[in-house]
Amino acid sequence: MNIKVLGPGCPKCKTTYNNVLEALKQTGVEAQVEKIEDIEEMMKYNVLTTPVLMIDEVARIKGRVADVKEIKELLTQ
């Protein structure tokens, strides 16, 4: 599994990234996690509102912090 958190490095983006790590820890799911802060890289994904949580190249949550519970649900679907 590949997880990407896209955002310019604002507090909401950092919270989402930390929540991803916590969700992975709690579920035991193995994944490669990337934090993408580069504006050009973000624009390749047509990102408008951040943060964006992408799982296996699909944007699952856009424009808000994803909490640990919902990330866990996404990981175990």
Place this chain on the structure above:
Amino acid sequence: MLKRSKNYSPNNHNMEHVQSLVNEICPTTTQAWVKRGAILVDVREKEEVQLLAYDVPAIIHIPLSEFEIRYKELAMDKELVIVCRSGSRSLRAAGFLINHGFDPVKVVNMKHGMIRWVQRGFPVKGDISGIVDANAGGCCNHGGEKKSGCC
């Protein structure tokens, strides 16, 4: 004159990120574009615009939160200068338009947004104190607090 490459970084005011997708112009060049008929596209949220608005002859307001569904309201044959508070959100919106077929020569981002526009003394409607007070920070600045409509 168009500048294509350097971009304001919301994370660090001393660094500039390089990006090549979107042409960027400064507020002064934006004035020239406006005089020749370009349309400003303000992507700030409604409450931000109510407090302080760009005062130009042709402006369209499409908040970034509605941009994905409303961007088709924009004419593809017009010159569009995308603007916001600091130039960060508008850059993403400009990139979005170009990725959706808009001409990168006609769609540009205004660097530094309303903050620099006010600093230059260009026309606005509303209260500039919020911009002046927050001058040292800016949306999504590293370690800073979130502003309304930020990111």
